[in-house]
Amino acid sequence: MDILLSNELSSLYENRVANLDKQQLMPEHIDAIIDDFASCDGVTKTIIGQSFCGLPISCLSLGDGPKKVLLWTQMHGDESTATAAVLDIIHLITAKLSTSLNANWHNLLTIHIIPMLNPDGASAGTRENAQGIDINRDALALQTPEGKALNAVVERIHPDFAFNLHDQKDYFRCGAHGKSSTLAFLAPAFDSQKTINHARRNAMALTALMQVNANALLPAGIARYDGEFSARSFGDQFTGRGISTILIESGHYPNDRYRQVARTMNVFVLLHALNMLCEESYWTTDEKLTELEIKYWQIPENKENKLCDLLIKDLGFAGNSYTTDIAMRKQSRFSSLTLVADIGDLHQQHGLNTVQGLGYTYDPGQSYLLNEELYLSNESYIELLKKGFSHFVGNINLIKNHSDYTIIENPKYWHDDKKMMKGVTPAGFLCKEGERKFAFVMGEILPL
Ligand SMILES: [Zn+2]
Known part of the structure; x- marks a missing residue:
């Protein structure tokens, strides 16, 4: 692939887990990798539930720190870019490859990763689960086993931060004049007035930190969604429950059919976010949060169908x-x-x-x-x-x-x-x- 990446990105790119650069990741592509990680020191695998068709839904946990972070991917079965990215992150950590992550992270954070929340949809290549339900519209009704499993994990671990990882269509543009949105962020609202509570304010601030860093590597390609409040969606619900939630959409990059640039950018921004969560005193002062909230609104808007x-x-x-x-x-x-x-x-x-x-x-x-x-x-x-x-x-x-x-x-x-x-x-x-x-x-x- 003829893609020129900066030094920071190229080492992450070279250290990707092999054989995951595919159109669509299915359980058979990741099950053995998950089991390999589960046998590593400091990694615990939990089965948090079964899909509608009875496939196990795995969660990998790392670290022993007081701050709890939850990441889930492929809630929409046909959106697997970030699935590869979270596995890359576990690989970088367990293989002790150099990352920007604070050396003491395991005493500060506990990281829970659900790499494929919707294995039935992943197998079938559909957004929805095997019931035909969009799991991300099931946060209130909780009629999908996958939605129930996610909700139960949140009830059990009470995460401080949650990352909801998706793919978007190719046709989103970063601002009025930008390029394709290779990544787009949203700190979702929890009511129709789009109130900014403590959780959302922190999510906006961390998003701004991630975007500024990512934008330096991929100028005019990192956008902000202007999402409407969606009561049925998990991100919106979790924000309302005081969990700082950040949605990340992987998107298009030229000549990169399987979105390996977006995958690597996910690794980059998520490692940066985890590192910032280790160093919260740096950015959670009232003054800094106010400054970052302004930066959040300055992120170019993710423009659909442009x-x-x-x-x-x-x-x-x-x-x-x-x-x-x-x-x-x-x-x-x-x-x-x-x-x-x-x-x-x-x-x-x-x-x-x-x-x-x-x-x-x-x-x-x-x-x-x-x-x-x-x-x-x-x-x-x-x-x-x-x-x-x-x-x-x-x-x-x-x-x-x-x-x-x-x-x-x-x-x-x-x-x-x-x-x-x-x-x-x-x-x-x-x-x-x-x-x-x-x-x-x-x-x-x-x-x-
Ligand atoms: Zn999605």
């Missing part, structure tokens, strides 16, 4: 005098299905890939009807595009696609209109002076 996979700017349409911008997004993070997400004046959008369409006109191309076997190599596919075939229809089994490209087969919603419409599969050509110069296929743009 990014798209491909943005074509100012595209023209044959026979018409108007131009417009077109945004395309994947249906979900790992979906190959991309749809036209928005059309119009999208100057407030940024594309992860942006193409200037000014001077070009749109041509949807035509369907290639399959009636005999068709072998596609890179060359033969590009030849078909050059001839104006933008997609394939008919018996899809006849295609042997050996090219490196995504192809469009029997698009669910096709139009051969010369306009562009929201919700359709994006395919077609950018033409100049009657010649097809570029093809776009799903979210990819190919020069012809």
Whole structure:
């Protein structure tokens, strides 16, 4: 992976636990690692409950200090970036690799880590658990065994600080002009007036400390969520019970499909947070808390849907005098299905890939009807595009696609209109002076 990281990050990056850089972590990817850690000195494993399908939910505990810290990840089964990060942290600690963590941390903190709260959702690749319930909307009803298990741990250990670790979509931008939000923080409110109680004030202050440190390494990529109060969510409930809770969302970084940068940034900020909890006298004075609260509100806002996979700017349409911008997004993070997400004046959008369409006109191309076997190599596919075939229809089994490209087969919603419409599969050509110069296929743009 061609990612340039600062020295502070690259050593954390190099010391990641092996084989966890995957699209989706499942119980079988982490069970043996958890058992290895459980056999280390100073680590205790507890089974805190069973998932709806009967899978064990593990918690690893480290340290003997009076300050209690709880971290949980993968409450949403398809959000596993931070699962790898918390395992990295345990690895760094148990292997006694150098970290920024205070040398006396184990006398100051007790750290409880639930690396996969929703193993059924993780196995199935779903946000929800096997009952189809979003566990993070079950904090009041407590009808999921996973939500009950989390609640019981909190009742038992009474954490001072809690870290609720998630993944967000690729399309969040850090502030109005920033890059992708690779991390986003929230110190959730516990009432609709968004009152700042003692617990929330401390969470805001610690968040500000984490963000300032992280932002130095990844400028314009560390954001703050402006969350509404959500009575059904655990973070909001725990804050109301006096537990300083911090939500962290892992997000996109360029050319980093499995979010290894966000993973490493999680390790970095969480170690910094644990270290700050060892050195509380430094930042919990009234004066310092006031200063940090101001810093919290200064963190750039996490802006939803301000990014798209491909943005074509100012595209023209044959026979018409108007131009417009077109945004395309994947249906979900790992979906190959991309749809036209928005059309119009999208100057407030940024594309992860942006193409200037000014001077070009749109041509949807035509369907290639399959009636005999068709072998596609890179060359033969590009030849078909050059001839104006933008997609394939008919018996899809006849295609042997050996090219490196995504192809469009029997698009669910096709139009051969010369306009562009929201919700359709994006395919077609950018033409100049009657010649097809570029093809776009799903979210990819190919020069012809
Ligand atoms: Zn989530």
